[in-house]
Amino acid sequence: MDRSKFVEKVKPHESGFFSRGSHTIGHLDIELTERCDNNCIHCSINIPENSPEQKRELNTSEWKRVIKEAADLGVMKIRFTGGEPLLREDFSDLYMFTRRLGIKVIIFTNARKITEKISKMLSEFPPMEKLEVSVYGMSRESYEKISRVPGSYEEFHSGIDLLLKSNIPFVVKGILLSDNISEKEEFESWASTLPWMDQPPSYSSNFELRERRDSNSKNRMIDSLRNTPDDPIGIYSENRKLTKSKIEFMTKFIGPPGPELFSCGAGQSGSVDAYGFIHPCLTLKADEYSYDLKTGTIKEAVFEFFPKKLNTKATNPEYLKKCSKCFLKGLCLQCPSRAWSESGTFDSPVEYLCNVAHKEAQDLGLLKGDEKGWEVTDWKKRIKKLEEKGNDRDR
């Protein structure tokens, strides 16, 4: 018998468990509801807290069936997101059901609905992953200009206080808008005092249009928050500094992607929406890529439906001329999901994202003047130069 250590600590992503079997998946995203108690000006998914869509949401036993199948497929981690996932009255029930199946849980929340009861549960039965709390401002005025709900700032603070009091690990992340940009330093200084923040907070700075293409007026609002084509990075430039990890990420994914639309890992797992449809990623809500779990299974979706659907190639001549030949892939956020929310097709170049990527590439010295990413032939040489620059910085 084996006399080495009987019980060993493992990290599943390092252990290779999921590369052995052909029918296991490591994680699953679950969007418990699209309803939210905030009404943020930049949000691409939220619907009102008391929306009639609530009736269409999966009920408790339907969610449990989905989560049980996920466990059977080897899922080790589930992300509960929304909308605001804590708006579900059965949240605690679903959380405990998931944890008792041996699944770790990540919760994306605005913290407004963290109550004594919820914090007690999270303290006694830890999610085993840090909660991620979105922060919209450091003052009532700035926070509620973005959340557009009176009293929301107070509740957010009360939630944060409860998490701290109960010693529940969480990180905070921000969104930078003109209403709160002046508080950036204050936010980062506060974030650095939180015990579980081992790096500066991340920011959401890509204003994505409505995932369900459900509101022209909301899309106009989101579009108005974007910066101009001349300065598409604008107030976010401070976060676009050249770092070693950024160069590593970029160089890993740099190079013309060709006509294949899905080279991003979408569909290796999935994201289940509030109504029981599984999608290849959290933001791709188009019917063409949705699989109904009320009549089918996660296994069918991930191992049969997605592979068939995701080998789609671009046919849009503009995409083939530009995006498929552009080497800025590691910088550009162009993807079928964003193309669909912008235009209703999967292979239309998104001008806003293209402008942002080009501005960044210019700042990094990858492009000169008005050069376009799809025109550059010596891109490997330029990337090498950038890598050397990054190494110099680390010395």
Added chain:
Amino acid sequence: MTEIDKNLKYRLTENVVSRDIEGEIIIVPLTAGIGDSEDELFSLNETGKAVWGYLDGTNSVQEIIDLLGKKYESDKNEITDDVTGFLKELLSRNMIEAV
């Protein structure tokens, strides 16, 4: 470390959940204080896997040793050391309890 009484029967505590994924036994902490940090899971070596299935509160430690002795045809003392060593480790981690 706590000594193991071979007449006792042990079962998993409610502090952990055990999962079998692709032939690996993974022990996932459920309650606070089992893992040292928020993201730690545990796996078992081959000895651990052999014993694990018997920890349902129906077999005494001596019975588990006897069953494994028949199954593996190894030296009885070696098996006894392995099983008690394994159970001591699980007890120290609050993963099992005597019935």
